[in-house]
Amino acid sequence: MQIGSQEWSDLIIEGAAVFGIDLNAGQTRQFAVHAAELVRWNQKVNLTAITDPFEVAVKHFLDSLSAVRSIPEDATLLDIGSGGGFPGLPLKVLRPCLTITLIDASRKKVSFLKHVIRTLKLDKIEALHIRAEDFANDPLHRHQFDVIISRAVSSLDLFRRRAWPLVIDTGAIIALKGDIATDELNALQGRGFDDGYAPETAGGRFSVTVEKFSLPFLNSNRTIVVIRKIK
Numbered sequence: 001m002q003i004g005s006q007e008w009s010d011l012i013i014e015g016a017a018v019f020g021i022d023l024n025a026g027q028t029r030q031f032a033v034h035a036a037e038l039v040r041w042n043q044k045v046n047l048t049a050i051t052d053p054f055e056v057a058v059k060h061f062l063d064s065l066s067a068v069r070s071i072p073e074d075a076t077l078l079d080i081g082s083g084g085g086f087p088g089l090p091l092k093v094l095r096p097c098l099t100i101t102l103i104d105a106s107r108k109k110v111s112f113l114k115h116v117i118r119t120l121k122l123d124k125i126e127a128l129h130i131r132a133e134d135f136a137n138d139p140l141h142r143h144q145f146d147v148i149i150s151r152a153v154s155s156l157d158l159f160r161r162r163a164w165p166l167v168i169d170t171g172a173i174i175a176l177k178g179d180i181a182t183d184e185l186n187a188l189q190g191r192g193f194d195d196g197y198a199p200e201t202a203g204g205r206f207s208v209t210v211e212k213f214s215l216p217f218l219n220s221n222r223t224i225v226v227i228r229k230i231k
Contacts, residue, residue, distance in 0.1 A: 003039065003053045004032035011054070015062040015216035019069070021094065030093045030120050031061050037116055038084050045108045047084040058217055063151070063176065064090040066213065070174055070226050071147050073097060078145045078166060080132045080159075081152025083109055085116055087176060088149070092125050101145075102127040103135055136162050143167070149174040156180075156188045160206075160227050173227040180223045185210065188227070205230040 001007050009028035016023045035056050064087030074097045079088030082102035092100050113127035148163040153175040163173045209226040
């Protein structure tokens with residue numbers, strides 16, 4: 001199988017249908033351009049350990065698309081730790097009406113993101129070289145995003161605290177993870193109003209929704225954790 005082949009495109013279309021997503025040929029062509037550039041740049045820049053065409057299709061693109069059901073049609077979205085562009089770029093291709101900001105602490109990765117954005121001629125999307133904590137501490141970005149999403153999540157509670165000052169009062173914070181430990185979820189759900197952190201980084205009420213699923217074509221367990229602010 002080769003990236004961009006009919007077989008590769010059909011794989012993504014079939015897998016997306018499992019999530020109730022209808023893809024067209026134009027969208028899979030954009031995915032193929034992104035994937036080809038990812039593999040090409042990866043020879044010099046460490047973007048991903050996944051380079052096999054099948055795994056790129058499933059573990060990067062289909063995994064990214066799985067989150068779309070939790071995202072409003074015309075949302076303003078922040079992708080923290082976007083790396084090779086996941087999940088932000090596939091979500092933008094799927095929903096062009098989204099306004100997206102991609103951030104990453106690696107300048108080389110941000111150069112790649114900007115290259116793909118130019119190559120695909122995408123609008124209402126930008127890539128910024130900045131650390132998540134510095135971005136969160138900038139007053140200009142406070143309460144600017146409907147949705148904050150990341151696949152680069154080590155700690156749910158740390159991600160929630162960093163994203164909290166950036167998301168609007170009725171917004172959502174979405175973490176895409178593999179199998180998740182019960183202790184990690186319990187630690188997150190034990191937080192709440194006035195939870196001991198500074199108000200600008202953590203204080204407030206929220207609900208937690210957990211969705212577990214398997215990636216199409218693989219016996220790979222994945223988890224979507226959605227943290228919603230409650231006014």
